Amino acid sequence: MFSIFKRKRLALNPVPLTLAQSWWLFAAAIAALVPLLEHIPVWLSATAAVGMAWRAWLIWRAGRLPPRWLLFILVAAGCVAVAVEYRTLFGRNPGLALLVMFLALKLLELRSARDGVTVVLLGCFLLLASFFFNQSIAAALLVTVALIVIVAALLSLQHVSTPRRQLQQSALLLAQALPFMLVLFVLFPRVQGPLWGLPQDAFTASSGLSESMSPGSISKVAQSDAIAFRVKFKGQPPPPQQQYWRGLTLTQYDGVSWKYRPEPEMSELPYEPTGKSIDYEVTLEPHNQRWLFALEKAGELPPASSISRDGLILANQPVRNRLRYSMRSYPDLATDPKTTVRIFKAALQLPNGVNPRTRALAESWRAQYDDPEKIVQVAIAFFQSQFLTYTLNPPLMQENAVDAFLFQHKRGFCEHFASAFAFAMRAALIPARIVGGYQGGEVNPVDGYFTVRQYDAHVWVEVWLKGRGWVRVDPTADSAPSRIENGLSQAVAANESLPLMARNNYAWLRELRYRWDATANAWNQAILGFNPERQRDLLSKLGMPEPDWKQMTAWLAALCGLLLLGFTLFALHQREQRDEAGRIWQAFQRRLARREITIAAWMGPATYASYAAAQLPQHATAIHAIAECYAALRYAPEQTAAHLAHFKALVARFKP
């Protein structure tokens, strides 16, 4: 057994790589690493770069590869570095870091074609890994280019031609593989992942709202024009006053920041929805949190989600992939979901000793009026009377932030407004909580999707009024109504820095951006969002009744088989087509064969002619003429159609 193995190893003996092959593999390694560069630690990129530069220098100088023991030490050092960086060697990111390091070091022990194959396979895997971080159109294009280089490197291990030709061939092979990819993509029975628990580090924090709100946190989010979610309304979008996308509630207040407090969850709606409904479908960008955004008063729950006591819609798992869900809301519904004592208490909790002026004011309202609703109105009136300015760049207010905002600086963003209002309500013994989410959004005229961006992030207040339940109060809207009517750009002063899409000038740029967003959305919906559910829908539309995995597999096998058959037939169809001269020469031979004069494979035209002429002396001249003509056609540097015609005529006249 051992000897057989050894012999096999010998048979595949490592043929040393040529210079061109080494360069190709080097290029393949670079191509595999480029899409990952911005997602791996800087020190790792630097190490890989040094390793590759070392290799490039070795190729350049035809130097000797470093000894194995040195590589072993480098691998060990790399493992330690990765373990220190990530505190573990297991998990997605450390594993990826290790692969990157292995690839860089593998280049330093590139000896045979086998090592070359290893580099190529590692490269393919790393290309896949780059999709962990980015699956945009640009990323797909980048990976396609990288793949062409990597396949060209694999080609070079078999046969080296010019770089241009090599890349062409690689692209051609990949183009031939495309039909298989399409068939497999549509028909391969999809399974909803994950297959097992994902490592903890699988998803790093995404932009968007977080579980706590301190002064400045929302205005930071509002600097971004990244898309939070897209909505497709079944009819007209509701008016801006109803475009409040609820996300989470912030109940716990410690004097500085407001925090989210989980409440018990129910799998069914605690109320009976009635009245006019708004139907829509939300495509939520992953934000690594459980809350799903919806208009107020949800009328149904998406699958794998529940509703909490404070009316939040929560997915069972944090949203780590783009998620699509249908929703229905009843904006006019007056509900009073049973508020528990626990929620009541939480909505009244206030730390002692902060914001004494506001507290005193609120307590005076409480003493003055009995009716909570009246107090709310008084408070709104007070906010309006203070001439508060809505700005993206509020001054820093740390201690007694509410007092500072209301009485001193009078400049703030929505979090300051909401925080101050909720504080005042609680001080006046009215249950109040802050709601975080988004307000507004805009219709993309290209594809009709309603787009909500990070700069639409907003917080407002809900107060509990007896008989009416939780009622929304938006102190920002009351002080700067244009924020709600016309969006951020109208509400803030012209000289403040706004995200590009939030500005109203540069119409052509917006137009371009709309188109790009629509394309990206189509990409997200059709390709990235192609999940088991979508697959079933698509196949049903294509005429497959109730598609299941058996049908899909059968169709998959049939179509792939057909494709394979097609390609094979094409390969066989391109028969050996001997040239015209060769065909005529064969006709000549057949004529002589009838006179029992056959050609041996090794005979050239001249040898054959002398042989045939010796057998048929009476035709010697004709035979020699034909042979000379054929030899000229075969071996002369220039050939013309006239030559060929002459040759044809000679053979036609020849009748032995």
Add this chain to the structure above:
Amino acid sequence: MNTFVLRPGLALSQLRQRIWPRHPDTAPLTLSQRRIYVLPTRAGLAYGATLALMLVGSINYNLSLGYALTFLLGGLGVIASVNTFRNLAGLQLSPARHTPGFAGELLHYGLQLNTARPRPGLRFQFADSAQSSFNLEESHTLSLPLPALQRGWQAMPRLTISTTWPLGLVRAWSYARFQEQCLVYPAPALTAPPYTPPEREGAQQRSPEPDDFFGLRPHRNTDLLQHVAWKASARLDEGLLSKQFASEHGSAIWFDLAHTPGTSLEEKIAILVRWILDAHASKQSYGLKLGTLRLEPANDNDHLHACLQALALI
């Protein structure tokens, strides 16, 4: 005897005949899909394993583009197989002129390859010997080396034509069994006793004087006029003849198997080959006597090969 008997062995033997036919192939042999076999290589298996891993990763992390990449690479593997197959399909092989070699050295089988398109990365391998690679650009005659074993005719072993082009993931191969043979000349002795003219009676014993008349041959332009055998030329009516003298041949020597030192036939043959090669190299005329076979003295390549062939086939 007319009863049909079910013979399970028959189907098996037919199958074996299909796969390893006993009868030789006739030239020209065109590699058709029926004779081309395709199987993944080790690199191909590793590629498959990598794709399986990538698929699991894509499922686990719900990577739509991961699926796409995996499927594209899967399609690439299939396309690579078709291309590998195509690299052999339609190739036409026929035996060409073989080059004999000395036992213990290499002989070369000639192989004419006819193709309408370039076929890179073809590999040729005889049974167990080393394989040689070749990039076929157009129709071409190859000469494939093989160690020459024993003097005499050496049959062309089964030839394996294979390729892993373009990606090295699958190997396509086919066999050619041509009924061809190539001559193996006996190996020359490494050390041979110097040639000594045999003791003989009569005039032939005496080595010819330089000026002795040796024979006639066709006239060449460089021949001196006084060497033209005018009378003989007139009589024989075959154009001018020139007289040949012993000095022109050096001393024409006769190698005779019967008078060659050595204990065994093979040893004698080896010594004779050594003598012949030395004589050829020093441009001496030599003749060869093997029992009843006589090869008249001459010194050219044809004569050398004729002598070596005679010795090879004793």
